[in-house]
Amino acid sequence: xxxxxxxxxxxxxxxxxxxxxxxxLAAKAEIMYGYPITPQNEIMHYWTRMAPKFxxxxxxxxxxxxxxxxxxxxxxxxxxxxxxxxxxxxxxMQEPMSMAEAMRLPVVVVVQxxxxxxxxxxxxxxxxxxxxxxxxxxxxxxxxxSTATHQELFDYTIKAFNTAWKYRFPTFVLGDGYQAKxxxxxxxxxxxxxxxxxxxxxxxxxxxxxxxxxxPPAQYRNTYNVEEELYEVLQGYFKDYEKMAPEIxxxxxxxxxxxxLVVISHGVVSRAAKGAVKELRAAGYxxxxxxxxxxxxxxVKELRALGGRTKQFLVAESAxxxxxxxxxxxxxxxxxxxLPMYKPGVGITTEEVVARVKEIAG
Amino acid sequence: xxKTVKVLxxxxxxxxxxxxxxxxxxxxxxxxxxxxxxxxxxxxQRGGVSVAYLQIGDEPIGAPKxxxxxIVIALSDRAxxxxxxxxxxxxxxxxxxxxxxxxxxxxxxxxxxxAIPALxxxxxxxxxxxxxxxxxxxxxxxxxxxxxADAKKAIEKKLGYKFEKNPKLRELNYxxxxxxxxxxxxxx
Amino acid sequence: xxxxxxxxxxxxxxxxPHKFCPGCGHGLVLKALGMAIDELGIQDRAxxxxxxxxxxxxWDFFNVDSIQTHHGRTTPVITGLKRANPNLIGIAYMGDxxxxxxxxxxxxxxxxxxxRITAILVNNTQYGMTGGQMAPTTLPxxxxxxxxxxxxxxxxxxxVQGPEMVAAITREGSxxxxxxxxxxxxxxxxxxxxxxxxxxxxxxxxxxVLSACPTNWRTNAEETWNMVEKEMPKxxxxxxxxxxxxxxxxxENG
Numbered sequence: 001x002x003x004x005x006x007x008x009x010x011x012x013x014x015x016x017x018x019x020x021x022x023x024x025l026a027a028k029a030e031i032m033y034g035y036p037i038t039p040q041n042e043i044m045h046y047w048t049r050m051a052p053k054f055x056x057x058x059x060x061x062x063x064x065x066x067x068x069x070x071x072x073x074x075x076x077x078x079x080x081x082x083x084x085x086x087x088x089x090x091x092x093m094q095e096p097m098s099m100a101e102a103m104r105l106p107v108v109v110v111v112q113x114x115x116x117x118x119x120x121x122x123x124x125x126x127x128x129x130x131x132x133x134x135x136x137x138x139x140x141x142x143x144x145x146s147t148a149t150h151q152e153l154f155d156y157t158i159k160a161f162n163t164a165w166k167y168r169f170p171t172f173v174l175g176d177g178y179q180a181k182x183x184x185x186x187x188x189x190x191x192x193x194x195x196x197x198x199x200x201x202x203x204x205x206x207x208x209x210x211x212x213x214x215x216p217p218a219q220y221r222n223t224y225n226v227e228e229e230l231y232e233v234l235q236g237y238f239k240d241y242e243k244m245a246p247e248i249x250x251x252x253x254x255x256x257x258x259x260x261l262v263v264i265s266h267g268v269v270s271r272a273a274k275g276a277v278k279e280l281r282a283a284g285y286x287x288x289x290x291x292x293x294x295x296x297x298x299x300v301k302e303l304r305a306l307g308g309r310t311k312q313f314l315v316a317e318s319a320x321x322x323x324x325x326x327x328x329x330x331x332x333x334x335x336x337x338x339l340p341m342y343k344p345g346v347g348i349t350t351e352e353v354v355a356r357v358k359e360i361a362g
Numbered sequence: 363x364x365k366t367v368k369v370l371x372x373x374x375x376x377x378x379x380x381x382x383x384x385x386x387x388x389x390x391x392x393x394x395x396x397x398x399x400x401x402x403x404x405x406x407q408r409g410g411v412s413v414a415y416l417q418i419g420d421e422p423i424g425a426p427k428x429x430x431x432x433i434v435i436a437l438s439d440r441a442x443x444x445x446x447x448x449x450x451x452x453x454x455x456x457x458x459x460x461x462x463x464x465x466x467x468x469x470x471x472x473x474x475x476x477a478i479p480a481l482x483x484x485x486x487x488x489x490x491x492x493x494x495x496x497x498x499x500x501x502x503x504x505x506x507x508x509x510x511a512d513a514k515k516a517i518e519k520k521l522g523y524k525f526e527k528n529p530k531l532r533e534l535n536y537x538x539x540x541x542x543x544x545x546x547x548x549x550x
Numbered sequence: 551x552x553x554x555x556x557x558x559x560x561x562x563x564x565x566x567p568h569k570f571c572p573g574c575g576h577g578l579v580l581k582a583l584g585m586a587i588d589e590l591g592i593q594d595r596a597x598x599x600x601x602x603x604x605x606x607x608x609w610d611f612f613n614v615d616s617i618q619t620h621h622g623r624t625t626p627v628i629t630g631l632k633r634a635n636p637n638l639i640g641i642a643y644m645g646d647x648x649x650x651x652x653x654x655x656x657x658x659x660x661x662x663x664x665x666r667i668t669a670i671l672v673n674n675t676q677y678g679m680t681g682g683q684m685a686p687t688t689l690p691x692x693x694x695x696x697x698x699x700x701x702x703x704x705x706x707x708x709x710v711q712g713p714e715m716v717a718a719i720t721r722e723g724s725x726x727x728x729x730x731x732x733x734x735x736x737x738x739x740x741x742x743x744x745x746x747x748x749x750x751x752x753x754x755x756x757x758x759v760l761s762a763c764p765t766n767w768r769t770n771a772e773e774t775w776n777m778v779e780k781e782m783p784k785x786x787x788x789x790x791x792x793x794x795x796x797x798x799x800x801x802e803n804g
Contacts, residue, residue, distance in 0.1 A: 013391040031634050039403070059633050062659035066626040069619065073630025076597075076617055081634060099620055123403065149422070178426045182400035183384065185391045205615040205631065206638045210594040212562060212613025221609045221618040223602070268426065275424035347427045 005054050009189040016179040019150050020084065020110050021046035022188050023157035028198050029108070030079040031057040033070040037089040038122035039177040040112040044084070064089040068096025068107070075105045076220075078203025080161055082108035086177075087116055090128050090135075097170050098136030102222035104237070105204075106164030110157065110173045112180040115345035124177035125345040126267055129322035132172050133296040141237055143171040143248060144296040146267040150186040153179060156293075158191050158198075165199040167244045174295065176318075178268050178347065245297035252291045253302070255281055259288030261312040261357065266292055266323055269316055269348045276353035287357055295323070300330045307334030314357060316341040316348055366396075366419030367505050368428045371497070372445045373437030375412050378494025381520075383414035386501060389508045389516035390418040398423040411444040418507040433504050434472075437480075437497065442467050454504060456546070476504075478545040484538075492538035499542020513539055558584025560593045562613045569607040573774060575761030576604060578731040579672055580611055582759075583641070586742040587614065590749065592639050597631060599624040601644035601653070604678040604763075608643065622653025629656075629665045639748055640667040647677045650686040650710045661716045661754045664723060668744045668755040671712060673786065674763040675777075682766030686710040689785060694766075709785045716756045717792040723753030726792035730760035732779045733788070740790065752794045760786055 005025035014022075020043045024032065032051070034044045048058050061067045067083045074081030085093050090111050100107045113128040115121030134140040143163050145156040157173050164171035191198060204218060211217035224230040252270070255277060256262050265273040270291040277289040290306060292298050307313070313336050315324040320342045328338060341348070341356050369386075371379040380401050387399035395418055402413040417423045430450035436442040436457045442464055449455055449469035457464065459477035468475055478500055484493035495517065502513045517535050518525065525532040557566070561584050570576045587596055598614045600606055602621035609618035619627045628640035649657050649671040657669065676694045677683040683696040687709045691700040717726040725747040729737035737759060744755035760782045764774045 013388055013397070033630060033633075057633060059630070061626065062655050065623065066629075066656055066659070069623045069626035070630030070633065072619075073627040073632070074634035076627070077631045077634035077638065079634040081630070095620060096623070099623075177403075178400060181403055182398055182426045183387060184398040184423065185396065203635075205597045205617060206595060206635055207615075210613075211615055212560075212593070217562065217610075217613050217615055219610045219616040221606070222620070223606050223609070223618060271423075272425035347425065349425045349427060349429050351429045 004190055005050065006188050006190045008193060009187050011185060011187050013183055013185045014150070015042060015181055015183050016150055016153050016175060017042035017112070017181070018046045019153045019186065019188070020157050020173070020175075021050060023154045024082055025050060025054060025056065026188065026191055027158040027161040028080060029056065029082050029161060030201070031059070031074045031081045033059045033061055033067045033074065033081065033083050035061050035064050035067045035085070035089060037064070037086050039114055039180040040084040040086045040110065042180070043110060064092035065095055068093045068109075069099070071107050071109075072096055072100055072105050075107055075201075076204045077206060078201050080108075080165070080201045082110065082161075084110040084112070086112045087114040087122075087128070088119060090131055094131060094135035097142065098138050099222055100170040101136065101138050101141040103220050104168040105170060106168050107170045108160045108164050108173070109170065110175065113174065113176040121345060122177070124318065124347060126176060126269065126318040127322065127344055128174070129295060129317075129319060130325065132174050133326065139234070139238070140296055141241055142169050142296055143167070143294065144174050145172065145293060146174045146295050147179065148268055148270045148291070150179070150184050154186055154188055158196070162199050163248055165201060167240070167248070169241070169244075174267065176268055241297070246301070248294060249297050249299040250293035251299040251302055252293060254289050256288035256290055256306055256310070258286055259310055260286045261314055261360065262288040262290050262306060262310050263314045263316055263353060263357065264290045264323070264327060265316040266295060269318055272348050272350045272353050273316055275350035276357065279350070279354055280357055285357060285361060295326060298326055298330045303327065303330045304334055307331035307336040310336050312336065312360070313338045314341055314360065315339065316353055316356075318343050318346055318348060320344040366417050366421065366423060367433070367507050368431045369416040369418075369501060369505055369507075370431040370434045370445055370448045371414040371416065371501070372411050372435065372441035374441070375409070377412070377437050378497070379412050379414045379437065382494050382498045382501060383416040385498060385516045385520055386508060386513070387416055387418070388519070389512045392516065393508060393512055395420060395507075396423050398426055400426045411438070411440050413444065418505070433501070435497065435501065439464060456500065456504060476546065476549040478549055480542065480545060483541055483545065488538055488541065489534060492534055495535050495538035496542040496545070499539040500546045502539070503543035503546040510539065510543065557581075558588050560584045560587040560612050560614055562610060565610045568611060570604065571765045573762060573764040573771065574604070575674060575731040575759070575763070575778075576608065576672060578734060579670065579737070579759050579761060580608055582729075582734055582738040582741050583643075583670065584612065585738050586745055587612070589742060590745055592745065592749070595637060596639040596641060597628070599628045599631075599640065599642050601648035602679070603645040603648055605643050605645050605648070605672065606679070622648045622651070622656060624648065625653055625656040625660045625667070625669060628667050629660050632665065632667050636666065639745060641745070642667055642669045644669070644671050645678065646671060646673045646675070646685045646687040646710075646712075650712055657716070658719060661720050661724065661756065664720065664753040666748050666751055666753065668748045669757075670741065670744070671756070671758045672761045673712070673758050673782075674761040675709075675782065676763060676766055678763050678766055682763075689781060711786075713756060713758045713791050716754070720754055720792065723794050724792055725752070725755040725794055727756075727790045728758045728760065728786060728788050730778060730783070730788050731762060732760070732775070743793075747794060758786070760788065
């Protein structure tokens with residue numbers, strides 16, 4: 001059996017789905033559970049081709065409920081387990097992720113967003129932001145990284161396993177159909193050779209010793225008998241989450257210091273925003289660029305500072321204001337005006353962002 | 363080098379627009395340049411027009427899709443109709459001259475329109491199977507995003523295992539690249 | 551019933567008395583399971599998964615590592631666990647609603663994939679925790695909160711034949727039986743065989759247990775036992791349905 005999936009560093013040219021499979025291997029993920037749905041299928045295709053060579057496992061389940069719950073089972077057994085899904089599959093995935101929040105299970109989920117609602121398109125959107133950040137019948141006790149490039153897809157898939165196992169909240173890598181299917185270059189690497197420590201997994205159930213004899217039994221539940229009991233548990237979770245939030249919140253920004261208008265976007269749309277802001281700056285417009293990399297938790301401190309000194313935010317997203325809703329909450333009370341550039345289920349190009357900013361500037 | 367070149371290729375399923383875009387993107391990547399290729403996919407792909415978005419440059423590529431291509435290549439009647447929206451005043455529009463009664467549908471706003479007899483050349487001179495390689499030659503010439511040598515190297519990488527068994531195939535494919543380049547050179 | 555044996559060693563004493571209603575069948579099923587765990591000596595590597603519904607009350611029942619999941623989702627959780635660590639003995643414990651309604655796709659597919667887990671399904675002909683609604687196992691004519699005039703098979707079908715279905719979709723190597731709380735020794739034997747089958751890595755093991763819910767049935771002791779011993783077996787045949795190595799279908803009423 002081969003030793004390491006990636007020796008040293010390698011420049012490659014591949015699809016985003018292939019990138020995710022390589023990243024999961026590099027992160028020492030041990031088992032993937034999954035159910036077919038476009039546009040994430042090739043994550044499973046690459047994983048099932050490569051996994052056996054490195055002693056990793058795969059189970060194709062009967063649906064996404066099962067994919068999520070089997071992934072939870074894998075984590076409970078102490079394995080680095082992950083799944084990938086999209087669209088209506090992500091909808092079903094929210095039920096198991098709700099349990100993962102309740103039990104603090106470090107489940108990793110890669111989402112390749114497609115159009116919604118319903119089956120809609122298998123192509124692309126950013127319409128799974130609300131669901132991925134706040135899904136389930138809970139409080140959004142999860143971490144969501146929104147990637148923009150294949151390099152990030154690789155880097156953050158690896159990081160997602162570390163974040164999940166360090167803080168014990170379910171962790172999502174939020175991609176989209178474009179990232180899933182497009183090909184571009186990136187450098188894949190062995191994280192440990194770069195000095196990245198991969199946190200070990202740890203069993204929740206089935207630790208050594210006989211329960212009740214050598215150790216207390218490990219018993220996990222998600223049902224509480226009384227309101228106060230649940231309240232107390234959640235207070236502990238919120239405290240942990242609030243402590244974690246500033247440690248893991250990430251963003252990318254430039255030219256915001258003197259900007260009158262800052263284009264805010266996330267994920268693949270930020271590629272268009274970045275190009276547009278550079279072009280507009282070169283043409284003399286006082287515009288800036290801001291992009292939250294973590295959508296949950298958001299980089300609230302930075303957003304509020306920005307919202308305090310900038311006249312306008314232009315929120316560009318391939319959804320009807322799902323990112324904007326998160327931003328409005330984070331920047332509540334800030335004097336900034338938020339302008340929409342919503343194209344639900346449709347890609348946004350550099351040219352369009354440039355045109356929209358020029359239109360606003362008059 | 364200048365700014366990122368944006369290429370849109372469109373044709374019927376089986377005409378090979380996706381493999382052409384992918385091979386060129388890989389060739390550019392091999393040269394150490396930035397490349398991004400994304401197909402249209404999904405329900406449209408089944409029985410619809412196959413569209414490939416290809417961008418090559420020296421800076422990291424921005425948005426994966428674009429509104430206006432620098433070069434738009436349409437290989438079928440339906441592809442001409444589907445791709446008109448991607449044409450602007452700076453666009454070079456290329457289509458196959460075997461498409462009949464298409465004059466009225468051709469984009470009026472293109473910088474330049476080229477009709478190339480790629481299908482004819484494939485059928486009569488070479489082999490129908492290398493139609494897509496002729497198109498690849500045409501794209502290589504029209505965009506100059508990769509050199510002829512690198513384009514051939516990329517084909518070698520992709521089909522080398524077939525060439526090992528039948529060296530004549532290599533000759534045929536190389537010839538197809540060259541003819542594709544010639545067709546554009548002549549039409550320009 | 552015969553002489554009551556002492557509480558199983560694998561029971562967790564500090565959570566007893568248990569939380570089930572008086573006359574509930576769960577305590578008996580869990581006693582049979584506890585005895586089987588004791589006899590097989592697997593307390594150190596068994597993982598007990600329980601569903602939502604009354605079965606959730608068993609989440610701290612044993613001195614065994616335990617996981618309480620969602621309604622119908624115990625089968626996939628235990629499947630995922632077993633796939634990730636095959637050394638564990640996975641037990642998925644659920645009610646008839648969890649196994650035959652909301653989680654039926656999981657039961658069907660785990661059985662079809664021959665997952666090396668043991669599923670134990672307690673059939674008390676209705677939804678207990680939610681207050682006595684019709685379940686897939688409700689008998690024709692039986693009154694429940696959602697069939698107040700009695701279940702009409704023309705409108706809502708006949709009771710699901712769970713073990714028969716599981717037997718039909720599994721291949722050689724699976725173990726399928728239907729026991730009853732009215733015969734605890736036999737039930738313990740079935741559960742033990744089902745666990746042994748997993749230990750040996752043969753395949754999917756499934757035991758349905760005919761159980762009682764006097765609270766929602768609104769029955770006294772006599773009526774309760776009449777239901778379990780006389781009415782339910784008319785639709786649900788007790789016995790082994792599939793036994794590995796038997797060469798043919800197992801013996802009825804074994």
